[in-house]
Amino acid sequence: MLMRALGDHAATLLIIAVSLLIRLGVGLHSYSGAGLPPRYGDYEAQRHWMEVTVHLPIQDWYKNTTDNNLDYWGLDYPPISAYQSWLYGKAIQHAEPEAIALLISRGYETSSSKTTMRWSVVISDILVYIPAVLACRRAFLKDATAEQRAWMLFAALLQPAAVLIDHGHFQYNGISLGFAAGAAAAVATGKEMLGSALFCLSLNHKQMSMYYAPAFFAHLLGRCLQRPTFLSKVGAVARLGFVVCATFACVWGPFLVPPSRAVGVLSRLAPLRRGLFEDYVANFWCATSPLIKWKQLFTQQELVRLCAGATLLTLLPAVVQQIRSPSEKGLLLCMASSAFSFFLFSYQVHEKSILLALLPVTLLAPELPALAAWLPAVAAFSVYPLLKKDGLSLAYVALLLLWAAFTLPAQANRTAVTGRTWMHGLTSCGLPLIFRTSVGLALGVHAAAAVLEPPKRLPYIFDALITALSFLHFAAAALYVQILMWRQGHEKSQ
Structure with missing residues (x-):
């Protein structure tokens, strides 16, 4: 009702303004590793x-050098994250040089530097x-x-986990997710080469964007195969391949000579030595x-192969x-499916990687309310152990509470863009009951954790x-x- 009364442009501005205010409000709270030497946490990693x-x-x-001990939060994201760190570092150096002084600024946490760091994330989103x-x-x-x-914008900008x-x-996940979303928008509007370049930027900001790679590969290959002649198909694939290679060459240029330097960077991006999960x-x-x-039954190499096989097997149908x-819309669904598989x-x-599955789902909010x-x-519930540790x-x-107040009650009677929601079948089977059960179980776990002492043998049971x-x-x-x-693909073919 409120969105209809405001109009499209006013609602857009209101949602963006509210989303920015909430980001600033959340930034007033604690963060990863606050006041916890010697390694602190993700905040310190970004500052370092x-x-x-x-x-x-x-x-x-x-x-690894005398001035860059890789055991202390060594860079382990692709080059665009490093370039971003340099750019924001230059800005912070101008405002407060002590915040990034070489070797002597570890754990630097003045209120002014924290404010600047928080603003850098907000600016990235903007x-x-x-x-x-x-x-x-x-x-x-x-x-x-x-x-x-308005509902789609609200869902994408205010979903609590992100x-x-x-x-x-x-974190700066908004940058890699933003590049991926921009890539999807470009591809959907026929700008396939631009979309390929934007997805390469996403991949070169955070390697977890690889979760979307099968979806973009499958969708773009499917489009190329729809060309009328064999030569046009080959030409379309070649053009996209050239864009990908050119984008990677531009991003990785400073690290390509000598080749051993690029190998060194790649070795930092592979998390194999960190184990099956943390x-x-x-x-x-x-x-x-x-x-x-699992860790006792299989060697690390066997676990890597097992994970790769399970991931490929589960994402294959969507591809x-x-x-x-x-x-x-199949592209967004495939992005969600591929991200879930990974x-x-x-x-x-x-x-935090669950954010990759959330993005395409929220972009499809009117279709999947x-x-x-x-x-x-x-x-958000799934990452609560991390959030609790961060205060x-x-x-x-x-x-x-804000999310529930603005989303859950409104979905019962919401219709999709097509006038027939794909969720209709599930809703008719008792979606309100599913919601109530889900919320009840989550509240039950939180209540038990609040009032009960975990058993000494199982300190992390909750x-x-x-x-x-x-x-x-x-x-x-x-x-x-x-x-x-598959239902959407079947309906399209009819």
């Missing part, structure tokens, strides 16, 4: 990368993520109502580890569907319960997205 990139020559950014979401809205919701367009992780815990991540391997001791029948089954998954309302809440419990509760419960939700969502993909 600024210190390294500003003071050291580019050939030493990923290299420059990359928010414009990309707006581009997706234009590309995918051409025939939508103002209310549906806000809490980037602006609470402290902490409590709501994927298959972690959720089943209390029953099956095949997009090669056979590529479509605009999150649930690949090697060395971080709990119930899933777009429910899944972000589950995702973000209050922000977590506040954002979930974190394990959060992991197991979230995994069941994500597995069900992944299966449902696969079903939607």
